[in-house]
Amino acid sequence: MPITPDSLMTLEAYAKHRKAHKPQIIAHRRLRSVRLGEHMNLQFEDEQTVRYQIQEMLRIEKIFEEEGIRGEIDAYAPLVPDGSNWKATVLIEFPDPNERKRELARLIGVEDRLFVEVEGHPRVYAIADEDLDRENDEKTSAVHFARFEFTPAMRQAVRAGAAVRLGCDHRHYPAHVAIPAETLASLAGDLAAP
Numbered sequence: 001m002p003i004t005p006d007s008l009m010t011l012e013a014y015a016k017h018r019k020a021h022k023p024q025i026i027a028h029r030r031l032r033s034v035r036l037g038e039h040m041n042l043q044f045e046d047e048q049t050v051r052y053q054i055q056e057m058l059r060i061e062k063i064f065e066e067e068g069i070r071g072e073i074d075a076y077a078p079l080v081p082d083g084s085n086w087k088a089t090v091l092i093e094f095p096d097p098n099e100r101k102r103e104l105a106r107l108i109g110v111e112d113r114l115f116v117e118v119e120g121h122p123r124v125y126a127i128a129d130e131d132l133d134r135e136n137d138e139k140t141s142a143v144h145f146a147r148f149e150f151t152p153a154m155r156q157a158v159r160a161g162a163a164v165r166l167g168c169d170h171r172h173y174p175a176h177v178a179i180p181a182e183t184l185a186s187l188a189g190d191l192a193a194p
Contacts, residue, residue, distance in 0.1 A: 003073055044087070084150055128146045
């Protein structure tokens with residue numbers, strides 16, 4: 001269901017809903033989260049996670065006018081996968097500020113070296129930060145937005161249960177991990193039948 005101002009809850013209704021449903025929302029976000037190495041987390045987005053993010057922003061910022069609501073929808077709705085891809089918020093996490101500064105300088109370009117590998121198919125590299133450039137000559141950002149675009153054959157394979165690996169081949173952050181079965185089942189639901 002597309003996210004529109006009419007499909008969102010009022011601030012009052014969301015406050016009640018949030019209390020009652022926060023554990024389920026957290027569990028859904030956790031299910032769609034994949035840790036890549038020690039310092040990277042990919043939160044794979046879907047309509048539910050994006051709707052939650054928009055509602056949270058409206059709540060935090062106390063936005064209730066249509067123009068502000070539309071602005072939040074415009075900012076976050078592009079993160080909803082459209083049937084041929086997975087979209088993820090990429091978080092690079094270094095708790096120590098000095099280490100973070102040093103590592104973000106070493107990891108320039110890391111967002112373009114993220115990949116998904118469907119069993120029996122070539123790697124698909126992330127298309128990162130389509131909304132705006134999040135790095136400069138000195139460092140990359142701690143947050144990126146990535147889209148992984150699949151061919152019809154890859155979509156069919158994922159939907160049929162093929163194994164999928166998530167990885168990074170940046171020279172300062174080589175990592176790969178098999179996407180856990182429960183997470184993969186949820187992500188497979190983002191892909192339309194070819």
